[in-house]
Amino acid sequence: MADYLAKLPYKANKQTTDAALVARGKAVHESNCQFCHADTGNNAAFTKTLLDGQWSTYLHATLEDYYAGRNKNVPVEMANQMKNLKPLFGDDVLLALAQYYASDKTGGDSGGDGGSDPTVLPLAPSQLTATPVDNSKINLGWKDNSGNETGFRVARRDAGDSAWVTIAELASNAQAYADSTVVMGAAYEYRVSAFNNKGSAASGVVSAVLQTVLQYGQAEYQRQGCASCHGVDGKGGFTNLPMTKYTSSQMTALTRIIHDTMPPGNPGACQNGCASAIASYITEVLTPNANGGGGGEQACVGSPPSGVRSLRLLTRQEYQNTVNDLLGLQLDLLHKLPEENRVDGFDNNAAQNQITSLRMEAFLGQAEQLAAQAVLQSWNKLLPCTQQDAVCGRQFIQAFGKRAFRRPLATAEADAFAVNFSGMAFRDAVEKTVMGMLMSPNFLYRSELGEVQADGTYKLTSHEVASSLSYLFWGSMPDAALMQAADQNALETPQQRISQASRLLADPRSRQQVGNFVGQWLLKTNPYALPPKDGSVYPAYTDQVKLAMSQELIHFFNYVAFDSTQTFRELYEADYVTANETLAAFYHLSGVTGNSFSRVPVTDGSRHGILTLGAVLARYANSNESHPFKRGRFFFERVLCHDLPEPANMGVVEAPDPDPNMTTRERFAFHSNSGASCFSCHQYLDGPGFNFEKYDGAGQFRQLENGSLVNAFGILRGMETYTPTEQLNVNDLAHLSQLVADSPTAAQCLAKQYYRYTTGRRETSADSCALDSYIKTYKDNGYNLQTMLLGIVNAPNFTLRRAQ
Numbered sequence: 001m002a003d004y005l006a007k008l009p010y011k012a013n014k015q016t017t018d019a020a021l022v023a024r025g026k027a028v029h030e031s032n033c034q035f036c037h038a039d040t041g042n043n044a045a046f047t048k049t050l051l052d053g054q055w056s057t058y059l060h061a062t063l064e065d066y067y068a069g070r071n072k073n074v075p076v077e078m079a080n081q082m083k084n085l086k087p088l089f090g091d092d093v094l095l096a097l098a099q100y101y102a103s104d105k106t107g108g109d110s111g112g113d114g115g116s117d118p119t120v121l122p123l124a125p126s127q128l129t130a131t132p133v134d135n136s137k138i139n140l141g142w143k144d145n146s147g148n149e150t151g152f153r154v155a156r157r158d159a160g161d162s163a164w165v166t167i168a169e170l171a172s173n174a175q176a177y178a179d180s181t182v183v184m185g186a187a188y189e190y191r192v193s194a195f196n197n198k199g200s201a202a203s204g205v206v207s208a209v210l211q212t213v214l215q216y217g218q219a220e221y222q223r224q225g226c227a228s229c230h231g232v233d234g235k236g237g238f239t240n241l242p243m244t245k246y247t248s249s250q251m252t253a254l255t256r257i258i259h260d261t262m263p264p265g266n267p268g269a270c271q272n273g274c275a276s277a278i279a280s281y282i283t284e285v286l287t288p289n290a291n292g293g294g295g296g297e298q299a300c301v302g303s304p305p306s307g308v309r310s311l312r313l314l315t316r317q318e319y320q321n322t323v324n325d326l327l328g329l330q331l332d333l334l335h336k337l338p339e340e341n342r343v344d345g346f347d348n349n350a351a352q353n354q355i356t357s358l359r360m361e362a363f364l365g366q367a368e369q370l371a372a373q374a375v376l377q378s379w380n381k382l383l384p385c386t387q388q389d390a391v392c393g394r395q396f397i398q399a400f401g402k403r404a405f406r407r408p409l410a411t412a413e414a415d416a417f418a419v420n421f422s423g424m425a426f427r428d429a430v431e432k433t434v435m436g437m438l439m440s441p442n443f444l445y446r447s448e449l450g451e452v453q454a455d456g457t458y459k460l461t462s463h464e465v466a467s468s469l470s471y472l473f474w475g476s477m478p479d480a481a482l483m484q485a486a487d488q489n490a491l492e493t494p495q496q497r498i499s500q501a502s503r504l505l506a507d508p509r510s511r512q513q514v515g516n517f518v519g520q521w522l523l524k525t526n527p528y529a530l531p532p533k534d535g536s537v538y539p540a541y542t543d544q545v546k547l548a549m550s551q552e553l554i555h556f557f558n559y560v561a562f563d564s565t566q567t568f569r570e571l572y573e574a575d576y577v578t579a580n581e582t583l584a585a586f587y588h589l590s591g592v593t594g595n596s597f598s599r600v601p602v603t604d605g606s607r608h609g610i611l612t613l614g615a616v617l618a619r620y621a622n623s624n625e626s627h628p629f630k631r632g633r634f635f636f637e638r639v640l641c642h643d644l645p646e647p648a649n650m651g652v653v654e655a656p657d658p659d660p661n662m663t664t665r666e667r668f669a670f671h672s673n674s675g676a677s678c679f680s681c682h683q684y685l686d687g688p689g690f691n692f693e694k695y696d697g698a699g700q701f702r703q704l705e706n707g708s709l710v711n712a713f714g715i716l717r718g719m720e721t722y723t724p725t726e727q728l729n730v731n732d733l734a735h736l737s738q739l740v741a742d743s744p745t746a747a748q749c750l751a752k753q754y755y756r757y758t759t760g761r762r763e764t765s766a767d768s769c770a771l772d773s774y775i776k777t778y779k780d781n782g783y784n785l786q787t788m789l790l791g792i793v794n795a796p797n798f799t800l801r802r803a804q
Contacts, residue, residue, distance in 0.1 A: 023141025
């Protein structure tokens with residue numbers, strides 16, 4: 001019999017496959033199998049096993065044996081992949097895989113036999129399936145029962161909603177679609193309709209439910225073998241490599257590590273949604289659990305929110321940035337608006353900056369001018385439609401209003417503006433609407449009111465969170481991507497907020513905004529507001545030098561935070577400056593040409609970070625001399641966050657007539673020794689103030705003053721403890737800078753200043769838990785500046801407020 005059969009010509013029997021199963025099998029192959037069985041299973045280079053074109057029944061039986069453990073030849077990696085296939089994709093997933101490998105992928109199944117007459121209604125698709133893949137997309141598959149459809153419409157609705165939304169239109173003969181616009185934790189319903197000129201016929205409805213980020217992350221942490229190596233609790237397991245060192249501010253880096261290198265035996269097996277979900281599970285569950293619940297937004301659960309509900313008036317800089325982005329203009333408006341009331345050096349204090357009659361008059365004047373200018377210069381950018389009628393007017397109100405108010409307009413708000421489009425010319429109506437919106441409190445104020453929760457706290461809406469992120473990192477309104485995230489309620493989790501914050505921080509616009517913070521932290525004013533000097537004393541201190549100093553302040557901090565080590569330490573240990581030709585010449589550095597700023601090495605030890613920046617030195621000095629007391633107070637209050645009281649005898653003690661033969665130190669020492677009331681403060685500020693004395697009132701380095709060697713020695717008291725018994729002998733500013741680089745008090749002061757800037761207020765006792773948790777995250781990450789900048793968005797209570 002064997003000889004007889006062997007002589008017969010071989011003729012393969014044609015396989016028949018189910019289109020819906022093939023589509024599902026394709027999705028599972030691409031998400032779970034393709035990294036070993038490359039392409040469509042037709043590439044055996046890695047596994048030496050060809051799957052494509054194998055007989056379906058054979059493949060199905062073999063896969064079932066592997067899944068049940070009846071075949072001991074299955075590779076370990078494949079066994080790990082297969083053990084969760086049925087729980088994730090359903091009991092028929094192995095049949096779907098077998099059908100996919102057995103199918104004809106050159107042309108696919110030919111579809112139904114419903115005829116090709118376009119005047120006949122097409123038959124409805126059948127066997128519709130919806131399969132989640134990587135918890136980040138849903139693969140749809142169906143059987144095409146017609147031969148006369150023009151195409152297919154894929155419709156989706158949120159589970160429980162009655163309104164269907166078409167998400168795709170596909171060509172004829174299509175039998176699969178991947179929906180990648182889904183959100184983790186959501187439930188959806190789908191239907192597919194075949195259509196032609198006669199009409200359409202819809203399939204039945206199928207449902208798909210996606211796990212939440214943390215649910216999926218927990219499942220994948222087990223399935224990918226993370227728990228086997230690092231322990232169920234993430235504390236290290238047998239590898240002694242703990243995952244609990246990662247915090248939510250390191251989400252992006254951790255996701256990339258998982259995506260690119262994990263698991264070690266099969267890098268790339270955990271991609272996209274899998275990688276980000278595992279990273280979320282580690283940073284939001286395992287790390288807080290390992291640290292007793294500390295860190296992250298869960299750290300202060302049960303404590304009242306530290307911030308109160310508020311409306312924050314746009315600063316002049318925020319107003320300028322916002323109207324330029326909103327109207328498509330490029331205007332300088334800073335000097336056309338009243339200055340802010342500064343608190344702790346910052347211009348955005350919510351309580352101290354409200355609408356006054358002076359501000360109202362300025363905003364009204366600007367609204368009139370800006371509306372007229374926008375209609376004249378940015379007409380095509382303003383209008384979402386071309387026809388000039390009431391319908392277009394309504395579309396404009398909703399689109400422009402959403403951007404101006406940074407949230408969708410309520411129906412009543414849109415109706416009120418729609419009145420403008422009846423009874424006047426269309427262009428005039430647009431101008432009047434723009435002006436009205438620019439004068440609205442919904443534009444002038446950033447809302448942090450939130451919505452009341454069951455526990456009586458108020459949680460910021462997704463659009464309020466979007467505004468908080470955008471104004472923090474860009475100083476302007478949210479862009480389209482951030483508004484879309486808010487629309488989709490995709491700013492709820494720490495991972496989602498960090499993802500958006502990282503995107504915003506990576507944009508070049510963030511550097512100017514970070515510079516705005518740095519200037520106000522160090523200078524207590526706009527970074528471009530350096531004081532004038534006496535030209536007869538400091539002739540080299542020109543307007544060009546002033547501008548370059550301001551730019552250096554911003555460039556230097558951003559270079560460290562974005563382009564170098566990102567560490568607090570480098571801010572005070574840098575053996576270089578960032579300078580252009582003008583500033584390099586002022587610093588007596590050679591080899592620099594042009595207006596561009598670059599890293600310039602300093603080999604003589606005259607410059608070493610923030611304390612030697614020209615802007616800092618010039619800001620805290622008089623017009624004709626250095627000023628040790630101003631510099632000492634700057635050091636204690638801005639660098640260490642030790643608040644000194646205002647002197648009780650201000651104006652009582654008069655300085656002696658200047659002696660041109662005395663040094664600045666000798667003249668200022670008189671005041672320090674004028675009485676016990678002076679010494680109570682000067683015991684702290686004199687020492688570090690005198691450490692600055694090798695730098696004159698314009699910021700240039702000097703060794704001599706009035707023919708005498710400069711004495712820059714000083715006793716530093718209370719650096720860490722703010723008590724006079726803590727004393728250090730400090731030789732000069734280079735020595736002081738090194739002490740600051742090593743100081744946890746100084747490192748944490750920077751984070752505290754950023755916290756004040758972010759919240760728009762000085763901290764109170766109610767902030768203790770939130771501030772401590774935020775600083776702990778920063779500390780645990782080695783005082784990394786990116787962690788400081790990003791971690792604030794997941795600090796406890798970032799999205800919560802209390803009534804009063």
